[in-house]
Amino acid sequence: MSTEQSPTAADQGFSYTLTRTLDAPASRVWAAWTTPDQYARWAYAVPGSVEMDVRPGGTWKATMRTPDGTEFPLTGSYAEVAEPRRLTIGMDVPGRPEPATMSLELTEQGPGTTVITLHQTCDTAEERDGAEQGSGMLLDGLTAFLRDGAAGA
Template sequence: MTGTSPTSAVSAEYTLTYLLGAPRALVYQAWTDPEHFSHWFGPRVYTTPVSKISMDLRPGGIWRAAVVARDGSEQVLDGVYRELSPPERLVFTTGDPGNTTGDLASVVTIVLNERDGGTEMVFHQAGYNTDQAHADASKAGWLEFFDRLDEHLTGHSPKA
């Protein structure tokens, strides 16, 4: 993964606020512990085996996860941690799996706030070298992931 160049500019960005029915420390752990991460990261039609996840939890450390389709094909997602401030903040880069140039695709910032026994997760993604259609598809994908995250942490079915 390469960083942004001096000429790189945000080309699409959005913020999602999602309420989770679990304590903030547990939500942070779900983002940083492969055992938790494997239960919710990726679309429902894929699995994310613990053996296909690596997390070097330090600024500059690389995270990587392979989501596996029913036919056995894999798609690897990865990036670099920029900031880890448990249990309230996590910042990392994430690449576009279709990108063959190595350019940075986006920076994700997650802020976790305690709310009524649960957690308000504020998720911000600033995209580089992307367009709004790709950002909209990414946004929809993350919302599916967050439903899975809440299910995993609370044992309840998705929100209606």
């Protein structure tokens, strides 16, 4: 996994990029990100709380549960949907006029192998560090979900 943690001249923000190679075709990874019941099973969401309208301008919501049991609601929308290659997700942040956006790219590297790249630009180093940690946890959950064969269930 590689991580970029420096601001770029173009966005004047704080960015990170996480890349991981997954043992699954892009269509399976896409389904894990865009199907509510699958997403809930690997992304630390409360079962039954995930709703997704996966289309440009469509909305999503989920209640997430931290390892200590704390629950918090998240909402957002989809800015870009290019199945099964690219997804740009907006996340509503209290007190922020515009949603925070995260993009994910899926690139097949042969039969049954996909490279996933997550990228997000944040306003502060603290926000970036928290978002990067959360994204790393998501990738860990996704990797385990795909490895255990649960995405095909």
